[in-house]
Amino acid sequence: MEDRKPVDPPHPARDVTEHVGYRLKRTAAALRGAMDKALREHGLTVPQYACLELLDQQPGLSNAELARGAFVTRQSMNVVLRGLQDAGLIFRPASADHGRALPAHLTAEGRSRLDAARSVVYAIERHMVDTVPQRRLAALLADLDRMAAALGG
Amino acid sequence: MEDRKPVDPPHPARDVTEHVGYRLKRTAAALRGAMDKALREHGLTVPQYACLELLDQQPGLSNAELARGAFVTRQSMNVVLRGLQDAGLIFRPASADHGRALPAHLTAEGRSRLDAARSVVYAIERHMVDTVPQRRLAALLADLDRMAAALGG
């Protein structure tokens, strides 16, 4: 145990840029920026795209459920939904049959717009993921999950 | 039917929540939320804390340099700096001797506030990092770096 010569303690690195949190934010910011730039050419924002993607895979999600899925508040998701609805990309019934939750669904145009945007987003993600060794990918996903769970995500 | 065949293709997972980008955003959002809640008790926002941390390790950074380090625009960082300056946590000379960049420095109060906030932030990060197996940590950092670099971060 005393053969350990580095003066700096291994855990709290002296440089913040060495911290996991900093790297995490850095990578997330880079991904957000790349997606933002690519989606702008398709007339979509990142939250809008996330909303469409969620609705494609789980039709009928309510505003609150979409908000949790996109990691924003209900209020923010509400304006996103209004925008998508005004653009004719999604459809919501005027009133709910059960409870207050209004189930949202993609329109035909919404689905085609999503397909177009999906191709560029997937290309970005592919380019990003291809830089990590394939056999580490599962571990990476698991680690991200564990960290999120530890923080109450 | 055969035993447990991988019906879903391994690469473009059908469920967005399986994508690396989604997990990344999820984890980053969880960390941001935890930090936001903890820092609020210290009267600091996350960008303000990031700014103090950067200035502690690299005194004399300019507005633009801090903005790049905190992954925000120069305009946003300018607002952050004004707030920190009004609160007496940082100090900037009124005019620059060389160029237009105004080097910022922590005040004594800024340093003490940072020390207090740092303890809770480090506790959060420690709790998060402790969930990933120690021998994977270096690989995790490397993978995050590679992904950010691939995206031009």
Added chain:
DNA sequence: CCGCTTATGTCAAAGTCCTGACATCAAGGA
């Protein structure tokens, strides 16, 4: 020396997002 490029700080305007608050609705227990 002069023009060009790059980088910086700043301002104005808009958009985005969150906090706080309120009313509604379903479910469960006293």
Added chain:
DNA sequence: TCCTTGATGTCAGGACTTTGACATAAGCGG
């Protein structure tokens, strides 16, 4: 039954961030 709890949709206000633009200043090559 009542009513407490939890979840949802919505509104208003403010805080934060970004986009676009402009003027200034250093570096460089002609």
